[in-house]
Amino acid sequence: xxxxxxxxxxxxxxxxxxxxxxxxxxxxxxxxxxxxxxxxxxxxxxxxxxxxxxxxxxxxxxxxxxxxxxxxxxxxxxxxxxxxxxxxxxxxxxxxxxxxxxxxxxxxxxxxxxx
Amino acid sequence: xxxxxxxxxxxxxxxxxxxxxxxxxxxxxxxxxxxxxxxxxxxxxxxxxxxxxxxxxxxxxxxxxxxxxxxxxxxxxxxxxxxxxxxxxxxxxxxxxxxxxxxxxxxxxxxxxx
Numbered sequence: 001x002x003x004x005x006x007x008x009x010x011x012x013x014x015x016x017x018x019x020x021x022x023x024x025x026x027x028x029x030x031x032x033x034x035x036x037x038x039x040x041x042x043x044x045x046x047x048x049x050x051x052x053x054x055x056x057x058x059x060x061x062x063x064x065x066x067x068x069x070x071x072x073x074x075x076x077x078x079x080x081x082x083x084x085x086x087x088x089x090x091x092x093x094x095x096x097x098x099x100x101x102x103x104x105x106x107x108x109x110x111x112x113x114x115x
Numbered sequence: 116x117x118x119x120x121x122x123x124x125x126x127x128x129x130x131x132x133x134x135x136x137x138x139x140x141x142x143x144x145x146x147x148x149x150x151x152x153x154x155x156x157x158x159x160x161x162x163x164x165x166x167x168x169x170x171x172x173x174x175x176x177x178x179x180x181x182x183x184x185x186x187x188x189x190x191x192x193x194x195x196x197x198x199x200x201x202x203x204x205x206x207x208x209x210x211x212x213x214x215x216x217x218x219x220x221x222x223x224x225x226x227x228x229x
Contacts, residue, residue: 004158033217042119042204042219043159056215091158103149104217106158 002026004107006092012113013082021077021110025094031102034067034077035091037109043091049075082114118142119207121220129228134192136223138205143186145207150179150190153202153222162203163190195227 005024013019025032031050035043036059046065048056051072060067064082069075079086089111093104120139128134138148146167151159165172165179165188172179178191192199202222209216 033215035219040221042121042206042221043217045214045216045218048215058214059216093158103161103164105161106151108156108158 004092004094004105006107006110008110009108010111012115015084015114016081018078018080019082019112021090023075023092023107025073025092026105029094029096031095032069032075033093033104035093037089037091084114087112087114119205119218119220121205121223123223125224127226127228128195130197131194134195134199134225134227136190136203136225138188138220140186140207142211144211146210147208148181148188149206151204151206153204159204197227197229200225200227
């Protein structure tokens with residue numbers, strides 16, 4: 001497709017359930033970012049991939065959060081044993097190159113609600 | 116502690132007038148700044164950026180000004196149009212901590228009145 005796509009768009013999970021969120025970046029984009037956006041806040045960085053390598057996971061809030069990009073294209077963010085505080089919009093972004101002045105293209109996000 | 120601050124949560128402007136959105140940052144080492152626009156139920160869309168070697172960058176109706184000494188940047192939209200109504204985020208790449216993270220402000224909701 002022409003842009004970054006994410007699925008599902010909406011996810012309702014019961015507390016304690018595991019969830020997996022998918023991101024399809026723009027074809028050929030090297031860099032891939034995951035962000036968490038709480039209501040009324042800006043996106044908060046979670047993790048960064050350059051191709052298949054996860055170069056930065058400093059923003060992951062706990063070891064319940066795990067991300068992968070095994071073939072350097074599609075990425076999955078997995079949240080184990082979800083908690084109510086995990087409720088947020090999860091945004092994925094990709095960029096063509098990795099560098100100091102890259103431009104990120106965002107997907108529409110997955111809205112996660114944990115009950 | 117917020118390293119990128121947008122102190123105005125909302126702004127209303129009449130169509131055709133200038134919209135000025137402000138952003139402050141705390142770390143003088145930050146050297147690349149971006150503005151994003153976000154419509155409801157969509158991801159942020161890149162609008163314009165500026166490097167610290169410049170103090171102004173212009174793209175059509177959008178101009179970003181950077182005041183390094185004040186650690187302040189602003190986005191000017193002239194003339195404002197109803198389609199500009201959205202949430203605007205400023206962001207910077209944190210090149211100081213050895214990470215790849217981008218830091219976003221909390222956003223300013225702009226409403227352009229017809």
